[in-house]
Each structure stands twice: as C-alpha cells, then as structure tokens.
Amino acid sequence: MSPPAGVSAQLRQLIYYHLDNGFTENALFLAGRLQAHEPRSPDAAHLLALCNLRLGRYKAAVECARAKGAHTQHLGCAYIFAHACLGLERHEAGAHALEKVRSLWAGRSHWNKHSETSRRHVPDAAACHCMLGKLYAAHGDTRRAIDCYVEALKLNSFMWDAFTGLCDMGAVVRPQNVFKITPDMLASISHAATNGYASQPPPSQESQDARNPFVATPDIDPFNAPSRSAADVGLSLGGANLLSRLNGRNAPTNGASAQPAYPDAETPVGNGQSMHVEHGIMGDVGDTVLAEQPDRALAPGRKPRIPAFATAEEPPRMRPITSRVRTKTNPEGDQTDIPRPIYQNGHKRTVSGHALQQAQNPPAQPSDPTAAPPRRSVRLLNSITQIRPGSSRPAGSSSKDAESKERRELRKARAVAPKARSGTASTVGRVVSGNRKPHIEPAEPSKPESRPASAAAMAVAPPLRMAPPADTSRERDVLTWLLDLLLKIGSGYRHLSRYDANKALESFQAVPKAQRETPWVLAQIGKAHYERTHYAEAGTMFRRIREMTPSSLEYMEVYSNTLWQLKDEVALAHLAHTLMDQDRLSPQAWCALGNASSLDRQHDDAVKCFSRATQLDPKFAYAFTLQGHEHVANEEFDKAIAAYRNAISADNRHYNGWYGLGNVYERLGKFEVAEKHYRAAAEINQNNAMILVRIGLVLNRMKKIEPALLQFDKAIKIDPRSVMARFRKSQVLLKLNAPEEALNELLYLKDAAPDDPNIHFLLGRCYKKLRNRASAIRHLTIAMNLDPKSHGVIKEVMESIDQEEDGGWSSEDDH
Template identity: 30%
Template sequence: MSVADQTIRQLRATILYSLDYDLLSTAEFTSERLIAQNPNNLDSIHLYALVLYKRKRYKTAYNLTASYSVQHVGCSYMFAKSCLDLKCESDGISALTRTLPLWSQLSRADDTDSRYMPDNVACYILLAKLYASVGDVRRSALNYSQVLNINPYMFEAFEELCKMGVKVKVNSIYKVNTIDEISGSLFKNVQPISADEKKGGFGFSDQKSDSRHFFKTPAHSSTGPANGGSVAQTPEQQSHTILATPRVKQLQMPDAPNRKAAKSSNFDGFKHPSAPTDSIRRKSSRNSTSITSRLLGHPLNTLTDSNFTATSGVTGASSAGSQNSKREGAGIKRVIGSTFSNAGMVGNEPRPDILQRSNDQQLLGTYAKLAKGFKAMCFYDCFKAIRIFDSLPENERNTPWVLGKLGRLHFEIVNYEEAENYFIKLRQLDRTRIEEMEYYSTLLWHLHKEMDLSFLSHELHEISKDSPEAWIAVGNLFSLNREPDEAIKCFQKANQVDKNFAYSYTLQGHEYLSNDAFENALECFRHAILLDKRHYNAFYGIGMVYLKLGDFRKAEFHFRKAVEINPVNVILICCVGMVLEKLGKKEQALRQYIFASRLQPLSMLALFKKAQALISLKRYDLALKDFEKLENLAPDEASVHFLLGKLYRIYGRKNDAIKQFTIALNLDPKGSHLIKEALESLEDEEDVDTTGHDS
C-alpha cells in the first residue's frame, strides 16, 4: 500500500470515528484534508458533504454535491437532503430519481467503512419526504409503501401513510403466522429452512414482490414494471396499486381548543361518550357532570332565544395480538420432540431458525398492534385505538410513545381526567419530552388549571424554546389568563419556529375568532388547511366564522367538510344541525341531533340540542324524557332546569315547574330576568285559574 493510500485510509478512519461520536469540528477539518489528498474521489466528497450537512451548512453541502448528484448514490442522497432543507425539492427529486437504478437494489452494507452510505430504504424515505413537501401525496405514498415492502419495521413510513389518509392493510404488512405456520416447514420437510423462507417468514419481502396486498385497490390501476424504478414514473404507470381511492388529503389529528369559554354556563360542552370498555364507561358516568368541551358556552339567554353564539370549539382498532406466548413456545418444543425425535433439534436444543422465527413473530405481533392502534387514531376511531393500546403488554404500554397516544385519544373523547392521568405518567417517565405537549397544554386550558399550565409552559420553554410546542403552551397560558394579544404573539412565534405546524395556526385563528377578528381568523384557518388538507378543526373554525357572520350556507359547507374528514365527531354533527335550524330545516336538524346522540349517548350537547329541536317541533313528550335524562347528567346546569320548568308548565305541573325555575335561578343569577319572567307568568296563570274558579 502506497503512502498516499495509507494517508487516505487514516483520514477516512478519523472522519468515521468523528462522525460516530459527533466530533463534527474534527470531522470537517479532516474532511478538508481528505479532499486535498484526493479531490475527485466521490466517496470522499460524500463524506465531506455528510459532515457539512450535520453542521447544518446545507447550502455548502448543496453546492459541493451538485455536480456529482447523478454519478454517486451518496452524493445524490446528500444533495437531495440539502434540497429538502433549502426548499429546493424539485432538484432533490430529480437527482434521486435519476440515480434510482443505482440505489433501488442496494441493501444495508455490513462493511463498517460503508456504514454511512445510504441504502434503498433511506433513499425511498427521502424521496417520499420530498414528494410530500411539494404536495404530491400519491407519489409520496408510493415511496413509503416501498419502504414497508422492504422493511416493515420502518414505522415512520407507516405513520406518514396513515397521516395522509391512506387505508393501509396492517395484516398484510405485519404478517403474524400461527404456530402451525411457524413449524410447518418441519412437518413437511426436515430440511433446513432456506434463506428465502427465512426472509419471507420474518416479514421482509423481496423488493420486486407485489405490494398490492398492503393497500386497497384504487379505482384506476395499470400494469408496469414491478421493480423499484416504478416509483419514479407517473402514478398511472405504477404497478403497485397502493392507495384506496387516491385523494389529496393529508391527515393530522384534531387540534385546537376554540377560545372564549363561557363565564356563566359550562353545559354546552359535551359528555364523553360511552365506551366499548367497562373502565371507560364507568369513568364517563362518574365524570358526566364535570366535563365541558367549550363548544357552545353561551349564557342562559342564548340557549333559549333564537340567537346562537358559538364561542368555543372542538376538542377534538380490533387488535392483532402476538401469536407466540410462552405456553405456545413450550408447545412447539413438545410437538417437535414427540413427533420428530430429532427433527428441528440441534442436540437437545431447539433449532435456532425456529426460535428466531418465533421471536420475529412476537415482534411482528407487537408492531401489528401498534400499527392498528395508530391507524385507528388517525381515522378517528378513538375507542378502538384505546382498546388496542390497552391490550399491549404492560412494558410496551408504559412507553412514552404509547402513553402520549393514549393521553391524546382520551383528550379527543373529552375524557379529560383519564387524559390528564396519561400525560402525567408520560411526564414522570420522560420529563423532557416535547412531543404531544401541545395537547397537554390545551387539556390544562380546558380544565382551567392555571398553575399546572404555568409550570408546564415554563418547563417546556427551558427545555426547548425553539419548539412550537413550548410557544403553544405559553400561548395557552396567556389565553387562559384572558390576554388574547399576548396569546396571539406566542402562536405567531410558534409559526415562525415551525412554518409547517398547522396546530399553531389553528389556535391563532380561534383566538382571533373569540375577539371577532374574522378576516384574521379566516386567514389563519385557511393557512392551516393549506398545510394539512385533513385538518378538520380548521374547517370547523371557518364554519364558525361564517356562522357568526350569518352566512349559513357557507357555514354548512365547511361544517360538512369537517364531518367528511371526521364523521363521528358529535360536536361537528351538532354544528351541522344548528346551521340547518338556522336555515329553517328543523326536521333535518333533528335527524343530525338524533344521529349524534346515538353515536355518543352520554353527550350532553347532542342530547340537549335534540331536546331543544323536539320542543321547537312541539314534540313535548319526547323532549320531556330527554330533559329528565339531562337533569341527572347535568344537575348543575341552569339551562336544563329552566327548559325543564317550561315543559312542566306546558303539562300543567306547576309545582314541579316552580321547583325547576328556582333551581335555575340559584345556579345562574345572571339569567334571573328570564327566570323571573317565567315565574311571574306562572303566577299570573294561577291567578287566572283562581279567578275563574271563584266566578
């Protein structure tokens, strides 16, 4: 080996060591020495670009690799990564697709000197991100599907597909075989399992295999080359029918508390719905009088007259378990030992390939549960997602990712007590976690826990003042303290920190809405939809703006768009019903309320609006039954007692009416003028009855 070769080898080893231990200054200095020794070596240029990228010198890395982006996989990859950060996505897509024949067949190298060279999985993920950044959801989904086809353990790809609204077939990705399938090769043939069988059994399939089983078939499909190169072609040329009805809809979970909480009434929040599990159902019954969602926090008079003022907002799978318990593992040993005395055994030990396959099946089973739970959450099937996550083993359930998702799910079904418990567990486990904290701060906003929210916002700001979650928490604190101008500034700061964070734009829009700054609110909501086309809360916000402006047709359109994205949200369904009432379509409105009450029988909002609609249609018998249920669900709600008193008055039950009016007066002194008028009219009727009797 020549002196020059020894020098280059030493320099490369130093760079790799520095990269391993994040010694970037040394890595950059050494990379310059390496380039000086061999300026035309593409591997050296790739290493130098990697160091520059890690030092966040994106433009320098871009310029360095631009001339070599179609000649070398590593240079192409670093060029494309720099393009993603510099918002030059089209250049990055062009470079990666032109080198696709080079990297589409690559796999992870075992050579330690090549460990920083990207493989096909890394390139597909980067290409998917580039397509997503330019709004090409279909091609992005196609590339993410290739990732799962090669390696189903790349869970990031599955998460992004679900957020896009792609209906992924989880069981086709995470194939959990039965015990007979695991040991089937032994019963059929005692020969050792081939490499291909191992590859298939572990859930990894060849890149050229058909991935149609991952997803439901779209309306239009065509044939084409089945290798990785098809990703770079037009969607019509793809052989992998990945999407179910390709729609340009990206999904993100519901966000944004809507501001301006009621001062005098907490009723028009809704009760969290009855849950499929007994534990959730018991919590729902116990907390039915204390939970509010602040969708319709009007005072008493707005509930009883024709004017509607909406001042608050929306707060927001079957599981596939592991097929290999310890008992089943023991069963494998007994069957193998008794049926084929030495088949599948190495000496007195079970065959390593069988144990390995069994272990992989256990891991695939866990991934299948996590995937099904996340998919159900993304498609707003909250109770199904909760059931799946709760069915995980305790050690898996008590991890930050799962605890964060459970807290968010309970937040979405307005089970605030349980949501808070999960977030507290999450913070006990990982005090420095930033993810999901925007929802926790919103939860504390809803619960009016100013001290806890203040502590959370200060702690998040100390941990990461450049994160949008920290500024959202501070903004929620100002909003809770009724300082809207300061809250808006904090949400704007969150927008500056992360321009793609739709949640902060939505919160800012709700803050403007609560202050009747309708044009500013519309701008924020529309920007949130531009970032996330499945952000139903922003559609709800636009609907609320038009509702306040009296444009009921546009309000109905946007509420229905929100319901299209989240069809089981009771608040959205009730909003559609309220707009229909404004348009004089009372029967259609009643059908919406009935549907909402069936979806969530313990939703006080749905039950109250249904009972109100029945009164307006003069179906007093049904309305009376609903208000008597509401009296038990919300004994501290003045509006319920007031309207129940009016019903008793219609039925001539004057003593019961006086009792309900008196309770309402004690609960809500601000509505005393309405209640006193009702009492006086009741007394006048008594006087008329007495006079008539005397005459």
C-alpha cells in the same frame, strides 16, 4: 513529496470513526482533507455532504452532493442531496435526483445486514422509497407519496416512518397486512443461518481476543487451492525475500476473477472488523489502509461467524499466515517456488515449518493421529538436528547459521503478516487464528496442541463435522414478537390518526406493559383521552410523562391545552415556565405560555406567544389554530380567518382549522359557508360529536329542521354522553311539537348535569307543553335560582304558563 498510498482509506476510516462517536465537526474537517486529496472522487463528495447534513447545514450539503449526484450517478450523493432538499423545502428537485439514479437502488435490500461491525453507507430501495414518499407528501402529491410509502413497507416492514406517513395522510392502512413476516425476511434469515449468522451466538470479547473470528468455508479458502497448475505461482508471488513470498504482495496471474464469491458478504479489514463495500457505488469506502494493496481487491467475501460446514472435532488451531499448514494428499502435485532449505535432505518444508518426508524416506515410526503433537520448539529442534549423514562439523555449523537466520525471518513474517489474503477455493475448511503469541512457548507435555505433527497425520483431512440444520425458529420467533409489537402500536396509531379514540385505547391497552409505560405510547394514550374530551385522564397521562422524562418537549402543546380545558391555572403556569427554562426556542414552550396567558384572559399576550411559536416552526398547525381562537375571543374575525387558513396550509388534515373557519363564518351569519367548512372538518374527524352538533345548529338556523335532527342523532350515537347533542336535540323536538321525546332526553340531562340552569329551563318549557303546571313551575324556579341573570326571561315564561301558545320560544335560544 507526493502522499503515500493508503491516505484515502485512512481518512475515510477516521471520518466514520468521528461520525460514529458524535464528533461531526472533526469528521467535517477530515472530509475536507479527503476532498482536497481526491477532488474527483464521488465518495469524497458524499462524505463531505454527509457531514454537512449531520450538522444541519442543508445548503452546504446540497452544494457538495449536487455535482456528483447528478453527473456521476452516485447513489450516496443523490440520496444526501434529496435529504437536504427535504430540509430546504425543495421537494421536486430532491425527488428528481433520486428518480434519476433509480437503477442504482432498485431491487437493493439491506434488511438484516446492519450490525455493530457491518454498515451500509448508501441506502437501499426501502430507504429511497421512504425518502421519495416524504418528498412527494411535502410537495402535495399525495398519490405518489402513498405509492412510495407502500413500496417501502413491502420491502421492509420495520419502516415505521412510511407507516406513520400513510396514517397522517389519511390513507386506508391495514396494519395486519403491513407488520407481518415476508418471504424476503424468511429467505434472509435462512441465508444468514446457513452462513453462520443465525445459529451461532455472538462471540464474546474474550473469545475475540483469543482467536480471529473469520472462518473459511469449504468452498472459499483464501489460502489453498484444490489443485494447481505448473504456471500457478502459489505462495511465491515474485517477492525477493521470504516475507514478500509469504505475504503475497503481487497479484496472482492464474486468471482468477477479482469479484468475490459472495458479493453481499462482509470482508475482513485491517482493524479486525468487518465492513461492507458497495461495489460500483461507494468504491473502497469503509476499507482500511490495507485496501490500497493490490491483493486486497481479490480477497473473497468472508462471514465473521462459524460456517455450517465445520469439522466434527476442534479444528486445527493454526499459526499466523506465515506458519500455516498445507493440507494435501499428494505433496508432489502442489509445486511452489519457495526454495528448499539447504539443511533438509530429501524433505519438502511447508510454510508452517512441517517437514514432509518423501516417499523414499518413510518415517521411522508411524505417527499416531490421536497422540498429542509436539510443540513447535521441539519440531524446530528436531529439524536442526536432522543433518545429512557424512557431513563434517563445519557443514553442521553452516546449517545451524542458516537455521537461525531462517527462524528470524519466520518471526518477522509472522509479526507483520496481514490478516486477509487473496486466494482460491479449498476443499477443507479451517480456522485462521491470528492472535497467537509470537514467541515460542516452552514445551508442556500436559497441554497438547491440536495441530498434526507429521505428514501421516496430515495426509488424511480431518472428518467434516456436519453442522445441525439451519435453525431459523429463534430468529423467526424474534421477528414475530417484534412485528406483533409494532402491529399493536401501529393499530393504535392508525385508529388515532382517524380520530377513533376508543379503538385506539383498546389497541394501546394490548401493548405489553413495559412497552406501554414509555413516553411515546403514553403520549398517544393521552391524545386519545383528549380527543374523547376526557381531560382528567389525559392530564394524568401527560403528568406521568413529565415524571419519567422531565426534558421531553414532544406533545407538550396537547398537555397545555388539556390544562387549559381543566382551568388549572397553577399547573399550566408551572408547565409554561418549566418548558421555557428548558428550551426557549421550542414552539411547544411558547404554546404553553400562550395558553397560560389565554387562561388569564390576556388575549393579546397569548396572540404574541402563538405567533412566536409559528415563527419557530412554520409547519406547527396547532399554534396557528390557537392563534385563531384568540383572535375570535377579541372578535378580530379577519385575523382569525387568516390564522385558520395558515393552519390548513401547514396541515391539510388539521380538522381544528376547518372547524375554526366554520365557527367564524357562523358568527358572521354566513351559514352556508360555515356548513361547508364544518363538513370538511367532519370528513377528517368522523368521531367528533361536537362537529356534528355545529352542523346541526347551522342547518337549524337555515330552517332545515329534519336534517338538523339527523345530525344530532348521529352525534349522540358517536358520544352518548354528549350533553350538548342531547340538549340541542331536545330543542328541535320541542319545535317539532314532540314534547314526550324531548322529555326523555331532558331527564337524562338532568341527571348528567343537575346544576345546569339551561336544562331546568328547558324542562320547564317541556312540562308546560305537556300541561304539567307544577313540574313546570318547579324547574323554572330552579333555573331562576341557578342563574339569577336570566330572571327576566324565566319570569316571562312563568307568567305565560297557562297560555296555549308560547310565541317567545324558539330553538335558536342559547339558554
């Protein structure tokens, strides 16, 4: 037994139902049934690949999408193939697949076309450009990645991944030029307002239950045409019975185009929802079982909102399609093949049950268009009693039987009538109400209906109600607010990606409080404080994140590093155990555990933890860097170099890896190589004073005193509170025999760090050069009390305090 028509559409509907409700395994099973039913269909292959991609089965998704995406030029399959290649790190193959079908997505835009009831199952140009940017960036082609990201943002300013991708690559980005309303956005919201999207509020569930939301526009009416020729079959489409005549099972032969008037408009489907069909790409994906009917392809595009052209009064509430009113000024000009009921004499009867009188039989009383029309039951009763004069009683009985039979057929037709019909344009807009009760209600004079009662009332079309001009101000205000929010957050992210922590904090402070008090923004603020070496403020931010979302794992490696810098062993141990309980397979949890072991001076255990983190995520550059720090603590410099290089391979802009390599080479005495790596780190992070201090120290070791002093001055300009920069600068100034300038720096340091023995020791040396013997002895004594281990060195300086030259002093001393 061959499967009936409609199986494919029903399977697609079930697949999307399970995908939308999170039952991906069910969707995958049904996608297998669809693939078996339609083995040659690219749409079936696309759905099967999509289900595998949602489940993280990248290899299976590649296998399902490869053939159809490459040979049949199917956009959906090509996009899924590229997405899976990104997960499998086959970046070049994924980019080639998308580039091959560029003609299918170039120029396509789905912005502002997604809603709860309308979907696009294939990507548009912005999504494809963003995916290409990700593929090229992972492949190392920075130039092409930047170009793709820029194109994606030009088409869709809300493509946040493209913006962050540009920032992460270090590209020059101006957020004020990205997050702004484009002409395409204005055109989109204006078009939506004109077609009833923007100006009307979304209908409530109660109103949707009361009437069908699909509304015809004056130039697109699937039920009536302005004029018909004699060859037009009208509503009689060749069916044998009344139901087939009313439902229109056969396609019309009037030569109407099968393409909808609005190719981007939404099409009503059988379940009362609107789902877009990608013509030429997705076939009938998203349609219901009704899509298998021949007349389904000819259904014009409809918008599920009230159009701009509406009548001034409440539009006539129509019966279901089997009982709709035919509105025309010349009844004789519209010929149909519906047979005339035998019980009417000289009257034409429309599908809705109206009896239109001929010109030779005018109505006895002029009908009042403003009067309340009679109920349908009254009109049916009147039509039954209209028996031609001179008829006998048996003839009346026969008419009664025919009337009863006709009424039964009308009820059946109304019960099973589909919600969408093919047709041509009409000059009168009308509301299709498909949710009326099927039974005949008793007549209620106090509750008038809005449907006309006679041909006199229907002879003149109701006056058109001019809708107010398309008001896009509300939609524009919404877009302006959203883009302004993204501009503030994006500006902060951009400054933070350039390690300008001060400007980043200013931008994040401008974010509204409700948006600022969210885990993601708080994490960015915490990272900014961490880059400023304000570890207490950073710890406060991350603690708030833990209170808000205890299950959050993102950026917890930064929190664990913050606690390590604060030497808070209890909090760090608690964080590590909590994260391990939450997810033992997360690299952040193993980093926290490694930091806790490192703070406890268990460096070997820390190395094992960081190694486990890199196994779980080979692109986790910070774990490689922390592993290198532990190797340095164990003086395993070869292993440390390997770890730092792995960090740079994972993320070329990870300045900590470059800094670590410079530190190792400095310890090995390779100062020129160390300077090279330090400068690479400084080029990435131009706002870190410590990197400049290390460059100055290396230059000083190479006897380049003036360039070293310049680096210390740059570090102080970046961070005036940097103790290390001022201390090293004062050392160089003393070596250059400039004790007065050195004294100014040291006095600032004495107030900033009064308990540091190195500062007091250097102050004693400075006063010695200035021949201030009392001050020199006082500060040298303070240094001896603060650091008893340096008693020998300090005593030697005190004994030589009256000598002219201080041969034992050099700027290389680390006191």
